[in-house]
Amino acid sequence: xxxxxxxxxxxxxxxxxxxxxxxxxxxxxxxxxxxxxxxxxxxxxxxxxxxxxxxxxxxxxxxxxxxxxxxxxxxxxxxxxxxxxxxxxxxxxxxxxxxxxxxxxxxxxxxxxxxxxxxxxxxxxxxxxxxxxxxxxxxxxxxxxxxxxxxxxxxxxxxxxxxxxxxxxxxxxxxx
Amino acid sequence: xxxxxxxxxxxxxxxxxxxxxxxxxxxxxxxxxxxxxxxxxxxxxxxxxxxxxxxxxxxxxxxxxxxxxxxxxxxxxxxxxxxxxxxxxxxxxxxxxxxxxxxxxxxxxxxxxxxxxxxxxxxxxxxxxxxxxxxxxxxxxxxxxxxxxxxxxxxxxxxxxxxxxxxxxxxxxxxx
DNA sequence: TATTATCCGGAGTGAAGACTCCGAATGAGA
DNA sequence: TCTCATTCGGAGTCTTCACTCCGGATAATA
Numbered sequence: 001x002x003x004x005x006x007x008x009x010x011x012x013x014x015x016x017x018x019x020x021x022x023x024x025x026x027x028x029x030x031x032x033x034x035x036x037x038x039x040x041x042x043x044x045x046x047x048x049x050x051x052x053x054x055x056x057x058x059x060x061x062x063x064x065x066x067x068x069x070x071x072x073x074x075x076x077x078x079x080x081x082x083x084x085x086x087x088x089x090x091x092x093x094x095x096x097x098x099x100x101x102x103x104x105x106x107x108x109x110x111x112x113x114x115x116x117x118x119x120x121x122x123x124x125x126x127x128x129x130x131x132x133x134x135x136x137x138x139x140x141x142x143x144x145x146x147x148x149x150x151x152x153x154x155x156x157x158x159x160x161x162x163x164x165x166x167x168x169x170x171x172x173x174x175x176x
Numbered sequence: 177x178x179x180x181x182x183x184x185x186x187x188x189x190x191x192x193x194x195x196x197x198x199x200x201x202x203x204x205x206x207x208x209x210x211x212x213x214x215x216x217x218x219x220x221x222x223x224x225x226x227x228x229x230x231x232x233x234x235x236x237x238x239x240x241x242x243x244x245x246x247x248x249x250x251x252x253x254x255x256x257x258x259x260x261x262x263x264x265x266x267x268x269x270x271x272x273x274x275x276x277x278x279x280x281x282x283x284x285x286x287x288x289x290x291x292x293x294x295x296x297x298x299x300x301x302x303x304x305x306x307x308x309x310x311x312x313x314x315x316x317x318x319x320x321x322x323x324x325x326x327x328x329x330x331x332x333x334x335x336x337x338x339x340x341x342x343x344x345x346x347x348x349x350x351x352x
Numbered sequence: 353t354a355t356t357a358t359c360c361g362g363a364g365t366g367a368a369g370a371c372t373c374c375g376a377a378t379g380a381g382a
Numbered sequence: 383t384c385t386c387a388t389t390c391g392g393a394g395t396c397t398t399c400a401c402t403c404c405g406g407a408t409a410a411t412a
Contacts, residue, residue, distance in 0.1 A: 217361055
């Protein structure tokens, strides 16, 4: 792979993360090309389809999240680790496109990345439960639903913050 | 207004509720026309713009929700009234398009309808708080955010049900 | 029934956007 | 430096979709 090719690929991916993070699936490939400072042809050589481009972006982001989640799993305070990861997934802007992988027909790599992340969350959840910091009747399914639901909210950050607080309270052992 | 005109208008509106309820803003006007058993021209005569059609649908639905919410406000058990309304707003399928009114530039009538509903929810909330069934530090803002966030979740009904349960627990007085 | 204002249907228009194609440019090895 | 396989750029194609237009149909009224 030629050096300029690799550089362009990276710039396209970064631009895609920006565009889809802002506009969701409605973002156009032309806009991605413009922000990457690249022709449309270049975008489509690296990613033969818009779907493929979106997927690559999602995979990159999910992998990143899974890594930090796993790293936090080693931490001492299991409850804090769980809550921090929850917050990060909700607030990290490009996470908002994670749903695209679910709404559209998800392809192989995206599914794999999503599974890895989900397992990391499951691990944090059960550690939190064992530490007595998370209610024991909660399953990964609803935790995941709550995360993705909140991740798609646009609007006042402060309000979202309070909403997350309410949900985390609902996940505490006292709430059950 | 001629009788056939009124009948067609109603059928279009019903079809729109279906289509947008399923596909969101991505639903096409042609599909609406087809399901209404009507030509495209007819759709556009009654609603000069797709935006107008979406709005009319949203207004109709918001108004309906506001009515039931207000009716429930009279009920004896303030806590139950609040929770029921919360659930209804999350689960009623076409509610899922309520966000369209927020994402797009919302016009006069839609804003009015949304405001009415929001006030009805605010009323139920404060009654619930006075009855000691809802935590007093919760404001309408985050309650609304939680509702719309959950309303946009697609997928397993049972999981969503449990997620709603967690959130309602988080809104109980014990959780604060 | 006759008249007509109103309404209907759907082919047609224009814009937007995903994707293709190929001549020009360029990185890397001889 | 020279050569050429690789990559780039962006004009052009094709499809989709919102929206228009008007000849034909139809409800309401006398």
